[in-house]
Amino acid sequence: MNPQTRRNFLKTTGCLTIGFSLAGMSAFPELLHPVQELPGGLRRHPAVNAWLEILPDGRLRVFTGKIELGQGIRTAVAQMAAEELSMSMDLIQVVIADTDRTPDEGYTAGSGSVVNSAMSVRYAAAYARQKLLELAAEYLDVPITGLWIENGRIGTANDTRGISFDTVLDGRRITDTVRPPVQLKARSDRRVIGKPVARKDIYYMAAAEPVFIHNMRFPGMVHARVVRPPSYGAVLKRMEENLLKKEFPKLESVVRDGSFLGVLSEDEYTVIKAQEYLKKNAEWDQEKPIPEIENEKLPEYLLSLPATDETVENEGSDPENDTDIEWIESSYFKPYIMHGAIGPSCALGLYKEDRLFIWTHSQGVFPLREALSGLLDIPAEHIHVQGVPGSGCYGHNGADDVAADVALLARAFPGRHIRLQWSRTEEHQWEPYGSAMILRNRAILSDRGRITHWKYDLWSDTHSQRPGGSAGKLLPASYLRKPVTDNSFGFSGGGYRNAIPYYQIPNRYVKAHFFRGPLRVSALRALGAYANLFAMECFMDELAVHAAKDPYEFRLMHLNDPRAREVMQKLRNRTSTASHPEDTGIGIAFSRYKNTAAYCAVAARVAVKDGKIQLQKMWSVIDAGETINPDGLKNQTEGGMIQSASWTLREEVTFTPEGISSTDWNSYPIFRFGDVPEVEVTIIDRPDTPPLGAGEAAQGPAAAAVANAVFHACGKRIRRLPLEKYL
Template identity: 35%
Template sequence: MIPPSLQANPSLDRWVGFPAPGVVRIAFGKVEYGQGALTALAQIAAEELDVAMSQVEVANAATGAVPDEGMTVGSMSVEVSGASVRAACAEVRALFVAEACRRLDCAPGQIDIADGAFRLDGAPSGETYWTLSPAIDLAQPPSGTARWKSQDQHRLVGTSTPRLDLPAKMFGGGFIQDIALPGMRHARVLRQPGPTARLAFLDEAAAWKAAGDADLDILTEGSFVAFISSSEAAAARAHAAAEPTTRWDTPRDLPHEVTEAASLKDMAATDLEEGAPLGGPSNRRRLQAAYSRPYISHASMSPSCGIAWFEDGRLRVWTHAQGVYPPRLQIARITGLPPEAIEMEHAQGAGCYGHNGAEDAAFDAAFIASRRPGAPIRVQWRREDEFGHAPVSTAMRVEMTAELDAAGRLADWTTEIWTNLHVNRGRTLIETALPQGPPDLPPPNQATAFGGRLNAVPSYDIPAVRVKEHLVIHSPVRTSSLRGLGGPVNTYAGECFLDELAQAAGKDPLAFRLEMLSEPRARAVVERIGAVCGWAERGPGGEGQGLGLGYDRHRDRGAFVAVAARVSVDEEVRLEHLWCVADAGLIINPDGARNQIEGGMIMAASWALKEQVKLEGAGVASVTWDDYPILRFDEVPPVDVELIVPPGAPPQGIGEISLGPCLAAIGNAVAHALGTRLRDLPYTRDRIARALLAE
């Protein structure tokens, strides 16, 4: 079988090449933004080709240089791109083995390869990939007949390999912010106070005065304003001087009430349903609960950056976005240039796990460069820009209804969700300022709504289930994808409600879950999490110490994941220990997998205890680290991650899998510690106090 990405990019030379003796060039369309994909995909290639990791040169993602695999999303780099890399390399290996057999007059079974050198019956043959490559044209489609290695043949896959991208980053390079081009000019963009605001007055004199002796160029088109200088400091000073005196017509004015997820219920929405309608009166016991998470930010460690250079009719753009091909089409629309005149190159950023300001910074730079040709333009956002203008992850409210039969078994489940869009790349920030304005949003449908329904039903054997989603298209602020989309929130809500149902049924929460799990791999992770966290000694709770767990199958088709959390609670929640047991099939790089799972748990812990975007006035009101606290290093507990690798299982995504179960584990641990339940994230001191007073 030929994997979909390889079918879409069917020429083998797009994926594999041998450009110089001892060097194997591997290309794929996924990008590295902190998840370790570059290293894992290189391991897969080295494994199938039987070359050393030191011989692998990974092509940097750039239009024309790598296959078009769209955006790097959904924790699917290894699952999707990895399958194509593996298949392409297996095809190439088979072609080279056939050529070696022709030259050496032998059968394929007599050939083996080590570090790119072909051996005949275990002895050196004098042939290598590089001696054979002139005779083989890789500009051909895959045959679909080449067989890749089985798990028992692996020598590199399944071993912990150092990250290829870390050395440059550790020694002062490796990020887009480190790129310095000759004659580079720096730009700061003056942002509108909301998408409807229109420029009424710009104090150019104040900007010129603040720039001092440095050269300054002010670009204005519609309500888009950029201050450009060869001095980054001068551009920043001009921006700072002009910002407070600029006047805008029709700025946005949001009431503070829209900060809370409950406000979504008062907004116009499109209703989408799956499953049979809820039945009428029943003699089963029916319970209901509502959970929520507020708007949250990416809170990337470094604000976004974009670089563009327009010269001789061609625009070259550097971006740390999640891909290079889709943004090219948006830049063409913004600049008026044909897509074939635009070259996109990926440069790594400080991590985003979704749609942050990376694309917008590149769009800024591309537009400015198209209007100011001849010199590279670098746009560096401020922290206030990143918090205030990058897309945020939507707030969500999840209301659930469940029925227990006479034996206390879960018989019926309904989830009702209120959410904004989780994937929203069509309306760019810059286009709200340009005269032509942004394109209209497409009408909502099941495809645009999928992000809010991920894991909307718990991953158990439940006889009857249904989901109703209220999709609010026109949200108070721009929303788009953040790690896991709606899946972590739905898992949090569902798994916490399951603990409530277990209590109502008079059953232990772990045993209650096992009653509803027939899948052996699911049972294995749940049983194992109970063993590693000491569930048998959990105790009755209610005395400030709590132990909770959460489980799901990622997106109902991927990895099986269980997390446990131990907490102590008085005025605030303190994390004492986190555990995770995950079955994600074949693991390419165990150390990298554990890093991703642990990182997801720490991010989820920060969401659970700290993070909330505050909305008011022109938009986002929490634009500094003081306004938007995140989990600190000294608040991170010990984290243990255990991987179960069943034989023969294909690899599945890792990057998003631990967030939902970890949110739920913390929620259930806090309820166990307090003897009362908090349902709205984050678990701040005020919410704890209100919950205790309400008892």
């Protein structure tokens, strides 16, 4: 086959696949920085064609296994590729979370999207640039150092037009894999990374254009609703299908499998009314699944449950039995809180010719595929799961469950696209919540006001029951005629995330106690770090008062890390130069997320008047290493502070023995637009250091900053959330 024929063949197929090795090659060594270790995503999927496709027209298609949750990963990934291949952002197309096309990157969680996925794209693109330059030098018979590369073309200094990537590749299929060292662009040459780049999806949201999975429609599609049990563990005893169809003649189908019950119709209003009818008329056997607990007694009840103990840290001496030593003690409590996604969970499904197609806003399309395979006994290779952005959620809400619902319905009603959207009540009642936590601090101060001993005990349920390939973790699985169950505890480590102080304390003892609580729980943004840092940083404020130290100085005297000290010092400068009204209080807090990711310090100003807390302003200083998109980092930090403030001041899941009682925005209040404080974020950019996960850095310190501000405004130390309830 001659080269021209090969090019035509590749143009017909639509793309060129690239994956190659450049071990030992170093074009422009004076301009480029070698990277010796590849990111985790690229180590698991080392072929360049797992991340990139160069299209015949010179555009670039980029793949990421992560889902867009509002964190801006689509934009960050495009920036990485555009930078390393010197391309305009308009020439980059990003494909997200697709089991048929993208690398398996597990879950979009833990503030790891930029660190793992986006950086994998960056290194793959840098590798591709080097190979393209090498091939162009060979094609043009010129030294590689005399070439330029720009927007899908390569040329010499005397040739302003150059030749296309398509010409350079000349139909060749390069299949090697990436191996270090990789040559990244030097800081001085970067034009896209570190610059604010607008997210196109924000424009479409503001313009009310279709963006989310909720907007998807297919020709001939039917709508569906699932009839939920009245409470956990209820069993469907009887439903009159004939009466139902007589009442609603437009129903296409009624699907029942054990206690799993769904209705389908081309008319969405019909299935909504049929769902309401069945809620009133179907008969269920049920026991009260939740113990009768007074809300005020919830901490005591949780402490009474059997617990599994785990020593997290045991460093130094323990003078527990020395009666001459004075321990300073405080206890804190965080209730169950919910994700509260503004758009209720939604999914679409189609079962056709022994293949299942699912469209979902799940944070893990590959684990979901494995779980659906086990649920329906369908080979995983016969299931295609496509990620589509949903209306906001950081953590494990109902996205996987609604996908399981629609998968069951699609198998029972094949050949038609099915759209299933939960109601607000369903979302509030059935999503997995963030666990309630009890937190106890004890410390000893020296005569000079330094912490010499630190003891911390926490009680928590698990912080992740994501399916992870297990069908038994999906909500409808246990209601089937042949139920699928998984009673494993889940991820316990999330409970003690950030439980070890980042401060320099010589003697530290941290212990976790894990119980199984009465409510369904799973991953919520920052996992246990939110409550642990709330307790830790409030206690640091209390210790500063005991030591008669300024809150900033007290923290700084326990911090040796220069980067930690800098975020604190910059925060102090920001707040000290601002004017503060009388009768307000300033609270501060600090953390390094996971003790390995972004550094974040937060300050809050509140006024307490007539028994109400007025949150006026919040400041943050964040060091997330190299900043890819400063606007994106600011947005993440601002949003994290505001979300945390809403959790801290207002949010609490309520329940009775019959079930969840916080079923709407009145019984589960969140911040409205009028409640949002002024926010100010300062970024410390470190372009010569690796990027650090930042999406969950602000939640913990923001909570403590608000609580500490309340104390400094009115003198009342509130140790139980939500603050407004216990003021």
